[in-house]
Amino acid sequence: MxxxxxxxxxxxxxxxxxxxxxxxxxxxxxxxxKPTTKFILETLKSKGFKTFDYVDTKTKDTVIMQQYFIAFLKSGPIRNQNEEESTLLQEQHLAHLGKMYDLGYADISGPFGDDGDIRGITIYNVPTLKMADSLANSDPMVKSGRLQIEVHPWWAAKGFSLR
Missing domain, CATH: 1.20.5 (Single alpha-helices involved in coiled-coils or other helix-helix interfaces)
Incomplete structure (x- = not known):
């Protein structure tokens, strides 16, 4: 026993x-x-983002579309800074863009390859136009008048990457 x-x-x-x-x-x-589509949509909505979703007919995956804001950095009215001032402004500009990326406010930034009036873009991952405009206008290049900003709402699939 x-x-x-x-x-x-x-x-x-x-x-x-x-x-x-x-x-x-x-x-x-x-x-x-992986978080569910419902969870992602609810999280984005709770933070104030505009979204919609659809089912991709080819893959049968649910695609979440989110509204971002694309800021066009255009030549500003004050472009007569000397080389030293221009160099300092460029350093401050790049530091600002890096900070926006590190804080999660901007997803991608870059200059255009031509010498046109539109100098570059930044895509802001924020819930409102007002916030994107405020962040873009806090760029030292914009404050100095060397660049000016034009911001537009822009839709893209959440989580997709550049190829």
């Missing part, structure tokens, strides 16, 4: 240990699970 009781105790502890071993990988998989 003692042997039977001892065997039952060993089996109970063995089963508990197996359960723990199995639970940990399951928890790890759950922790790394």
């Amino acid at each position: 003692k042997k039977l009781v001892l065997l039952l105790i060993v089996l109970v502890f063995a089963c508990k240990n197996e359960t723990k071993i199995i639970e940990k990988p399951i928890e790890a998989v759950k922790a790394k699970a």
